[in-house]
Every structure is written in structure tokens, then in C-alpha cells.
Amino acid sequence: MSxxxxxxxxxxxxxxxxxxxxxxxxxxxxxxxxxxxxKLLEEAVAWGAQLETVVCAQGVALPDLxxxxxxxxxxxxxxxxxxxxxxxxxxxxxxxxxxxxxxxRPEGSRYLVLDGIQDPGNLGTIWRTADAFAADGLIxxxxxxxxxxxxxxxxxxxxxxxxxxYEDTLEGAAGKLAAAGIPLYATALRDDTEDLRQxxxxxAAVIIGSEGRGxxxxxxxxxxxxxxxxxxxxxxxxxxxxxxxxxLWEMSRGLL
Numbered sequence: 001m002s003x004x005x006x007x008x009x010x011x012x013x014x015x016x017x018x019x020x021x022x023x024x025x026x027x028x029x030x031x032x033x034x035x036x037x038x039k040l041l042e043e044a045v046a047w048g049a050q051l052e053t054v055v056c057a058q059g060v061a062l063p064d065l066x067x068x069x070x071x072x073x074x075x076x077x078x079x080x081x082x083x084x085x086x087x088x089x090x091x092x093x094x095x096x097x098x099x100x101x102x103x104x105r106p107e108g109s110r111y112l113v114l115d116g117i118q119d120p121g122n123l124g125t126i127w128r129t130a131d132a133f134a135a136d137g138l139i140x141x142x143x144x145x146x147x148x149x150x151x152x153x154x155x156x157x158x159x160x161x162x163x164x165x166y167e168d169t170l171e172g173a174a175g176k177l178a179a180a181g182i183p184l185y186a187t188a189l190r191d192d193t194e195d196l197r198q199x200x201x202x203x204a205a206v207i208i209g210s211e212g213r214g215x216x217x218x219x220x221x222x223x224x225x226x227x228x229x230x231x232x233x234x235x236x237x238x239x240x241x242x243x244x245x246x247x248l249w250e251m252s253r254g255l256l
Contacts, residue, residue: 003056003073009081013072017055017082017092024146033097033148033160037089038062043158050096055079060090084150097148102166102173106180108136109203110251113173113184115219116210117240120145124155126208126244131159133248134256138165139173139205141219174222177205186223187243188215196227201251208244 019026053070123145147165186207209215
């Protein structure tokens with residue numbers, strides 16, 4: 001594959017990459033994300049991501065790429081100036097993504113709904129875990145971190161290219177899940193709370209609340225019931241990613 005050679009920090013592509021790495025609005029306007037690292041690029045290629053541009057440090061080996069992908073080689077210091085991390089792994093790439101709302105009648109059985117998860121690392125970790133436990137998708141309510149931010153995508157370890165993420169209102173998602181006969185639960189405490197292990201989760205959607213305030217009242221108002229994760233009385237709560245892991249494990253019990 002042929003490679004272009006760019007050395008100027010003011011080159012339009014370099015300026016664009018800095019903007020895409022730093023601004024959610026820029027990513028959404030173009031419908032793209034920026035990934036970083038050779039492993040993530042390999043996952044993107046393996047799972048058919050719509051690659052557009054690959055930028056690498058001089059001499060870095062790349063996987064076989066589709067013929068249409070633009071490949072650009074840059075000095076290491078220039079790569080560091082456009083990367084989202086302090087020590088980039090030699091490769092950045094741009095691929096197209098599509099923000100999508102939950103289908104009107106979801107065809108899957110097991111979904112995780114994220115309510116106010118604002119830490120992109122947590123969001124990406126939950127996404128990776130949902131993929132590992134064969135969930136059918138993540139549903140993000142308004143107020144969540146951008147799933148296509150560089151930090152979130154890195155934390156998915158490739159799950160971003162395998163498991164769909166949907167962005168929808170709480171009311172919209174609840175109505176669509178109900179139309180498909182998928183009950184909606186939340187991890188919270190109230191009068192109808194049941195032990196997570198006693199609730200059938202092979203066909204269900206479960207809401208995980210934010211790191212600070214938990215599940216919002218708006219979400220609770222839409223739930224059929226709430227569930228709790230049994231834990232030592234010495235502990236008050238788990239962080240969002242840990243709670244999501246326990247829920248996803250229960251969802252997949254007997255299915256994997």
C-alpha cells in the first residue's frame with residue numbers, strides 16, 4: 001500500500017484530527033470516530049469498520065487495509081501532537097460511525113440501559129463487558145458520555161466494532177422495549193426490589209445508574225421493578241462498571 005508523507009502540524013488533516021479528538025460536536029457533525037493503537041486498528045479491520053484514514057509513525061507496520069483507505073505516515077513528534085494520549089502507540093485511524101436510536105421493535109433479548117454514565121472509561125468498560133457476556137446492545141439515555149470519544153472507544157478493546165450502541169430517550173427506549181415484550185428493570189432500592197438472582201433476566205433490559213447519583217427518578221418511573229445486587233452489609237454500593245458486570249453475568253447465566 002502506498003503511504004503519503006506529512007510533516008506539517010498545520011496540514012489540514014492534522015488540524016482535523018486534533019479537532020475530532022477534542023470535540024464531540026466535530027465527531028457528530030462528520031459521523032466519525034478516531035481510534036488509536038495497532039490492536040484497535042486490527043479489530044476495526046477484522047469486524048469491517050468503515051475505515052477512512054490511517055495515520056502512523058514512520059516505519060510502523062500496518063495490517064492489510066481496504067484499497068480505499070488513505071494511509072499517511074508522519075514523524076513521531078507530529079503523531080504525539082495529534083493523539084489523545086501522552087504516549088501514542090504509533091497508529092491513529094478515522095472510521096465512519098452512525099448514531100442510531102433503538103429499533104421500534106428490538107429483536108434482541110438482553111439489553112443494558114445506561115442512565116447518566118458520564119465517565120467515558122466506565123462507558124467503554126461496560127461496552128466491552130456487555131460484548132463479552134453476549135448482550136444484544138447498549139442503550140444510552142441522554143446525559144451519558146459520548147460512546148465515540150477516543151477514551152471510550154479505547155476502553156471497549158474492539159467491542160465498539162462488534163456490539164451496537166443505541167442512543168434514545170428513556171421514554172422512547174421504554175416504549176420500544178415494551179412493544180417487544182422486554183421488561184425493564186433498574187438497579188435501585190424501593191418497595192418492589194428483588195434479589196438480582198431471583199429475577200429472570202434471560203429476556204430483560206436493566207438500567208445502570210450514574211457513578212454519583214445512581215438511577216434517576218425518571219428511569220425508576222418507567223421500570224416494572226427494581227433489582228439489587230447482594231453484597232456485604234459493610235459495602236454501600238459498587239461503581240457503575242462493576243455493577244454492570246454482575247448484572248450482565250446474571251443475564252448470561254446458562255446461555256454461554
